[in-house]
Amino acid sequence: MRIVDVRETTIPIGSPIKNAFIDFSKMNCSMTAVITDFVRDGKNVIGYGFHSNGRYAQSGLMQERFNPRLREADPHSLLNDAGDNLDPGRIWQAMMKNEKPGGHGERCVAVGAIDMAVWDATAKIAGKPLFRLLAETHQRRADPKVFIYSAGGYYQQGKGVKELRAEMCCFLDAGYRVVKMKIGNSTEEDKPRIEGVLEELDGKAKLAVDANGKLDRKKALDYAKFLEPYNLYWFEEPGDPLDFDLQKAVAEAYPHPLATGENLFSHQDVRNLLRYGGMRKDKDWLQFDPSLAYGLTEYLRILDVVREEGWDPSRCVPHGGHQLALNTAAGMGLGGNEVYPGLFQPFGGFPDSVKVEDSWMTMPELPGIGFEGKASLIGLMHAWL
Secondary structure, eight states, rough: EEEEEEEEEEOOOOSOOOOOOOBOOEEEEEEEEEEEEETTEEEEEEEEEEETTTTTTOHHHIIIHHHHHHHHHGGGGGBTTSSSSSSSHHHHHHHHTTTHHHHOTTTTHHHHHHHHHHHHHHHHTTSSSSHHHHHHHHTTTOOOOEEEEEOOOBBBBOOOHHHHHHHHHHHHHHTEEEEEEEEOOOHHHHHHHHHHHHHTTTTTTTTEOOOTTTOOOOHHHHHHHHHHGGGGGGGGSSSSOHHHHHHHHHHHHHHOEEOOOOOOOHHHHHOOOOOOOOOOOTTTOOOOTTTTOOHHHHHHHHHHHHTTTTTOOOGOOOSSOOOOHHHEEEEEEEEHHHHTTTTSSSTOEEEEEEOOOEEEEEEEOOSBBBBOOHHHHHHHHHHHH
């Protein structure tokens, strides 16, 4: 068997919403397909992938560097030792040939999208859901039940406290018991927003807030003091993701849980965060996103670092709201996953048959990542190819 072709296209996912740092009106993403000559049910197995929201399409990098390397590689060098399936690790190494260490830039996003498609194809060839393949490979017990929380609460023109409360009410009605909203423009603007949401939740759900790395040191510490009385589920990404000293200062000043990591893209950066960022392994949360951080292949190395630094993988709750992270959570014992109800569609969320109960969902037994269970997403994928 072999990889027949690797393809990429750009899909717009623009939306008139903002966080404290960027707006999403012109956002897009790369969708990829890894086509194999392995036939199941009369059709060639195809793995699909894409990257999370917040980063732009990676067409140039894929077309100029990464896809050509896979096409040019010896097909047998991309297979496992038995020759009966793909080897995601070997494929990752082929993509990264002649790439210098460090300077991750946007290449981590390009590689991550392709790597997602590789894992989807690998699990489909094995005839197993990815979460079960991961668990078996790492000698773990797969747990199809995954904790999920709903992310939203974006800034948007014409969206006041009333509209924000209505959005959070919808999350409650949909079965979520942890919800997240955006903050960071100013404490004056955010105070009525936070208090309005807490009133709407009325103890039926917990609230997390996300500043998206907007705050400098002084403002981050001011926000920490401002947020402390609310006893929130977590305070996410107060400052620049690589300013570990700022993160440490906030951790020293803020007694409640912090969360960060979605904008760290390698196991080396993760090691630095855990060593120098003041993160507290008994209360804080780690949000590394496998689709942005060179893919699941690198994410498994990230989990090795998490363990080496004395953390439990159950403190990891990936960013992104996609099914790759859901499978990783179920297969590798993570603490859960983010979901964006109604946003960044059709890429976010989970298969159509899934129901949310008290912020938990159960993974369906679909081969691969499970895209075929989400009609709008697999329809887009099939229409493209």
